[in-house]
Amino acid sequence: MRFCYTIAMLSLNLIVRTVIYHEGKFLVTALDDGLRTPFYSFLGGHVRVGETLQDCARREVQEEVGLEITPAKLLYVVENFFFRGATKLHEIGYYFLCLPAKLITGSLLDQLSPSATEEMINPALLSPPELGEANFQPALLKQTLAEDARESFASCPRAVIINELPGDVDAVNGVYQL
Amino acid sequence: MFTLDLSVGAVLHLDGKLLLNRTPAEDSTVYSCFGGGFMLGRPLPQMLEDTLSQQFGLPVQSGKLLYILERFYQRGKMDVHEIVHYYQLVNIELPADELLEQISQHGPAELQPELLDPAQLQPGSLLPEALRQALVTDVQDDFNVSAKLIVDNDLAERCNSASGIFRV
Numbered sequence: 462m463r464f465c466y467t468i469a470m471l472s473l474n475l476i477v478r479t480v481i482y483h484e485g486k487f488l489v490t491a492l493d494d495g496l497r498t499p500f501y502s503f504l505g506g507h508v509r510v511g512e513t514l515q516d517c518a519r520r521e522v523q524e525e526v527g528l529e530i531t532p533a534k535l536l537y538v539v540e541n542f543f544f545r546g547a548t549k550l551h552e553i554g555y556y557f558l559c560l561p562a563k564l565i566t567g568s569l570l571d572q573l574s575p576s577a578t579e580e581m582i583n584p585a586l587l588s589p590p591e592l593g594e595a596n597f598q599p600a601l602l603k604q605t606l607a608e609d610a611r612e613s614f615a616s617c618p619r620a621v622i623i624n625e626l627p628g629d630v631d632a633v634n635g636v637y638q639l
Numbered sequence: 640m641f642t643l644d645l646s647v648g649a650v651l652h653l654d655g656k657l658l659l660n661r662t663p664a665e666d667s668t669v670y671s672c673f674g675g676g677f678m679l680g681r682p683l684p685q686m687l688e689d690t691l692s693q694q695f696g697l698p699v700q701s702g703k704l705l706y707i708l709e710r711f712y713q714r715g716k717m718d719v720h721e722i723v724h725y726y727q728l729v730n731i732e733l734p735a736d737e738l739l740e741q742i743s744q745h746g747p748a749e750l751q752p753e754l755l756d757p758a759q760l761q762p763g764s765l766l767p768e769a770l771r772q773a774l775v776t777d778v779q780d781d782f783n784v785s786a787k788l789i790v791d792n793d794l795a796e797r798c799n800s801a802s803g804i805f806r807v
Contacts, residue, residue, distance in 0.1 A: 471680050510643070510720060511797060513790050515805065515807075535704075535707070540682045551679050553683070620683070630680045632682045639702075
């Protein structure tokens with residue numbers, strides 16, 4: 462069971478995303494769920510009841526691409542207010558910089574074994590400029606990711622607010638130093 | 640059956656002391672940080688500012704995220720996964736005595752706010768113990784520290800998360 466509950470007209474989603482930055486490139490996955498324009502995102506998913514945020518990060522990456530990782534640093538707390546279908550969501554995303562638990566020799570992609578049951582997982586490696594050009598979600602993070610990667614993420618964690626429900630939610634879009 | 644509790648907590652550090660609330664019992668030496676429950680549709684830092692302003696009359700600003708505390712414990716028959724986001728408060732314009740007076744005037748009658756020297760926080764005086772340890776340690780560095788994840792798992796039979804303080 463995953464965390465998702467509804468109060469009034471908004472539902473809460475609690476997710477974890479993993480930022481795996483390997484040899485100057487971000488590990489992302491191309492998502493095509495048939496509901497939205499295909500886009501890139503970081504690996505990750507919903508926090509399950511009874512697991513910590515770090516455990517969620519480890520489990521999701523293991524399930525999705527068969528890679529053992531260690532969450533090393535909290536980079537962003539992304540609060541996203543948006544519509545999905547007819548549902549208004551308040552999504553809190555915890556983005557962790559994650560390191561492969563074992564030394565990677567050769568291409569990172571060759572070390573991955575995307576799950577056969579996770580049909581939407583199509584891993585790819587994108588450099589910061591490539592990420593900037595790609596349809597990556599959340600788009601507001603693209604520039605910040607490039608800047609933070611240059612500085613080895615020293616200025617993180619940051620708060621990121623993405624408000625697509627300005628009529629319902631009083632919050633200003635932006636990336637904020639925490 | 641698990642339930643999720645999200646909330647925000649305040650770390651207010653003034654003149655070398657921490658703002659804490661003493662549990663409303665005679666001779667109590669148990670303290671907690673100020674804070675409040677989750678408001679759907681409100682970003683976490685603003686949630687904390689709103690709570691402190693509306694419930695305690697404190698015009699403060701949320702600063703750095705210091706800790707994310709995850710607690711697993713039993714409340715009645717319910718298993719609880721509690722996630723508390725602790726932010727350092729900044730731009731405190733009130734002097735210490737006025738700060739306490741402000742809270743006493745605006746907050747619920749049972750509040751017992753105190754500014755406490757962290758050295759007085761003995762084991763057991765602020766729970767969970769890992770949070771007390773983190774506060775006592777980090778106050779010495781004026782909270783110029785990176786964020787930490789704190790896990791306190793009292794439900795070892797039902798969830799296998801390791802308790803501890805994790806620097807992230």
